[in-house]
Amino acid sequence: MMPAAPRQILPIEGGAVVSAVATVLEAQGVPADVTPNRRTVELAEDAARMFQRLARPIGVWASISLADFAGVFGGEGHNAPETPVDQTAGRADDLALFAVTVGDALPSRIAELFARQEPALASMLDAHASEGAELAAHHLQNRYVDWLSGTGRLGAESGALRYSPGYCGWDVSGQRRLFDYLVPEEIGITLRDSFLMQPLKSISGVIIAGHQEIFDFENTFGFCEECSTWACRERIGAVLGGMPDETA
Amino acid sequence: MKLLEELAQSLERGDSQAAADSTRGAIELGLPAQRILDDGLIAGMAVVGRRFKAHEIFLPDVLLAAKAMYAGLALLKPLMIEQAVATQGKVVIGTVQGDLHDIGKNLVGIMLEGAGFEVLDLGTDVAPETFVDTAVREGARIIGLSALLTTTMPVMRKVVEAVEKRGLRPEIRVIVGGAPLSAAYAAEIGASAYCFDGISAVETVREMLGVER
Ligand code: B1M
Numbered sequence: 001m002m003p004a005a006p007r008q009i010l011p012i013e014g015g016a017v018v019s020a021v022a023t024v025l026e027a028q029g030v031p032a033d034v035t036p037n038r039r040t041v042e043l044a045e046d047a048a049r050m051f052q053r054l055a056r057p058i059g060v061w062a063s064i065s066l067a068d069f070a071g072v073f074g075g076e077g078h079n080a081p082e083t084p085v086d087q088t089a090g091r092a093d094d095l096a097l098f099a100v101t102v103g104d105a106l107p108s109r110i111a112e113l114f115a116r117q118e119p120a121l122a123s124m125l126d127a128h129a130s131e132g133a134e135l136a137a138h139h140l141q142n143r144y145v146d147w148l149s150g151t152g153r154l155g156a157e158s159g160a161l162r163y164s165p166g167y168c169g170w171d172v173s174g175q176r177r178l179f180d181y182l183v184p185e186e187i188g189i190t191l192r193d194s195f196l197m198q199p200l201k202s203i204s205g206v207i208i209a210g211h212q213e214i215f216d217f218e219n220t221f222g223f224c225e226e227c228s229t230w231a232c233r234e235r236i237g238a239v240l241g242g243m244p245d246e247t248a
Numbered sequence: 249m250k251l252l253e254e255l256a257q258s259l260e261r262g263d264s265q266a267a268a269d270s271t272r273g274a275i276e277l278g279l280p281a282q283r284i285l286d287d288g289l290i291a292g293m294a295v296v297g298r299r300f301k302a303h304e305i306f307l308p309d310v311l312l313a314a315k316a317m318y319a320g321l322a323l324l325k326p327l328m329i330e331q332a333v334a335t336q337g338k339v340v341i342g343t344v345q346g347d348l349h350d351i352g353k354n355l356v357g358i359m360l361e362g363a364g365f366e367v368l369d370l371g372t373d374v375a376p377e378t379f380v381d382t383a384v385r386e387g388a389r390i391i392g393l394s395a396l397l398t399t400t401m402p403v404m405r406k407v408v409e410a411v412e413k414r415g416l417r418p419e420i421r422v423i424v425g426g427a428p429l430s431a432a433y434a435a436e437i438g439a440s441a442y443c444f445d446g447i448s449a450v451e452t453v454r455e456m457l458g459v460e461r
Contacts, residue, residue, distance in 0.1 A: 030307070034306070039308075040309065044308075119311040119314050120308050122311075122354075123308070166397075166398075172398060172399055173399070195397070195399050196346065
């Protein structure tokens with residue numbers, strides 16, 4: 001009998017997913033070179049405390065072979081013809097599917113604050129929750145890398161990068177097969193017919209681990225022009241410049 | 249009038265207590281609700297909107313101003329009903345079926361309210377027929393749809409079709425917005441307009457309903 005692929009469920013400590021006030025203010029449209037007024041900073045700090053009280057971050061990762069990943073990635077056949085995801089994954093040493101969430105108390109609280117006509121706090125809490133989900137994904141990625149290092153599988157000059165369905169040419173309908181393989185329902189994340197995850201503040205994807213050079217690519221993909229975040233460049237930069245740290 | 253100027257300024261400062269105090273003062277003075285609304289609350293939010301558009305202030309400031317506006321509006325509402333104050337028009341908004349994202353839609357609703365429109369927010373995961381039924385029942389001439397996923401965008405077409413099928417065009421117009429949308433997509437599904445953000449939603453609705461700034 002084949003041994004089951006390694007899979008870990010990881011509750012994440014709340015403090016690990018609280019973003020810096022400056023990050024959250026930027027997400028709220030306050031430019032980094034503008035000094036925010038006192039009330040705005042207080043609002044962000046209040047929201048950070050509220051976020052830490054309500055967040056229940058948890059994640060799951062499961063190793064996946066390249067062949068199995070090709071099946072998951074193929075999804076429902078709607079991906080872009082060329083993507084950095086399959087190109088990078090095809091040269092990887094290790095792959096793991098993952099999902100993280102900061103829990104369902106946050107979206108309910110945000111909705112309640114809007115209903116109570118506290119839009120500024122609601123919006124700030126929303127930004128903390130979105131950024132918190134990103135930090136949770138980052139944390140999970142680092143724990144997976146730790147696990148790889150512990151097994152001696154991660155060589156020198158290696159790194160890891162994650163991609164998510166809905167980004168970089170990987171169609172969001174890829175969520176279905178990702179869920180079939182990973183079963184994030186076990187940590188409370190469910191998938192709707194529209195491929196939307198519940199709780200809302202959740203992230204899914206693949207973590208690709210391998211030699212640093214596999215992550216570098218030129219931006220020649222058609223969909224890069226439509227991308228609103230360009231977050232990959234920062235993350236690729238972190239891998240090429242060494243392993244990402246907890247707060248990147 | 250000084251009191252209404254103070255009311256408008258309290259919104260610009262995002263001072264809810266002062267907004268409530270000025271509104272109460274204006275009501276006690278016997279000023280008509282329409283005037284308190286137009287020259288106090290809407291005037292204040294108009295300045296906030298302009299400064300936001302000019303990048304002099306940012307989203308948190310706008311939302312603190314909105315909170316102050318709500319503090320005044322809560323006191324004014326009974327008087328508005330009593331004096332049958334007409335709003336700038338009704339707009340039905342919601343996030344389409346299958347989608348649960350609501351921050352963007354909420355922000356658009358706040359901007360519309362700040363501009364004096366009556367917003368009927370149906371929430372998230374709203375079926376096409378519910379949008380149309382509500383608009384007909386409430387006499388709203390604009391339906392505003394929000395979607396944040398490419399997989400839920402097609403529901404917008406169903407709303408447009410439902411409006412058409414019931415012969416409600418051009419009286420009822422459908423406007424759409426959300427991160428994955430574009431003007432081209434809006435045109436393709438037959439929507440009346442694509443709105444990039446809350447400010448463009450306000451400008452579009454004003455234009456459609458012939459409301460002067
Ligand atoms: C009626 O008239 C109108 C008029 C204007 C209207 C309107 C109606 N409705 C909106 N508007 C407009 O006015 C509002 C105010 O300015 C604006 O509303 P918005 O709602 O757009 O703006 C909000 C105020 C702030 N904006 C946001 O909160 C969304 C920002 C972006 C970067 C984003 C974020 C933050 C997040 N996400 Co994600 N996320 C993206 C977004 C990309 C982007 N740049 O927009 C988007 C929506 N996400 C996407 C994806 C793919 C995903 N996300 C996911 C997760 C997340 C986070 C948790 C990290 C976080 C929170 C999500 C949330 N909204 O709660 C996943 C899904 C989560 C789930 N529950 O299923 C995941 C599926 C990724 C994954 N596999 O994990 C993409 C969807 C693409 C698609 N194919 O559908 C996406 C467009 C990014 C991209 N690829 O460019 C305008 O759009």
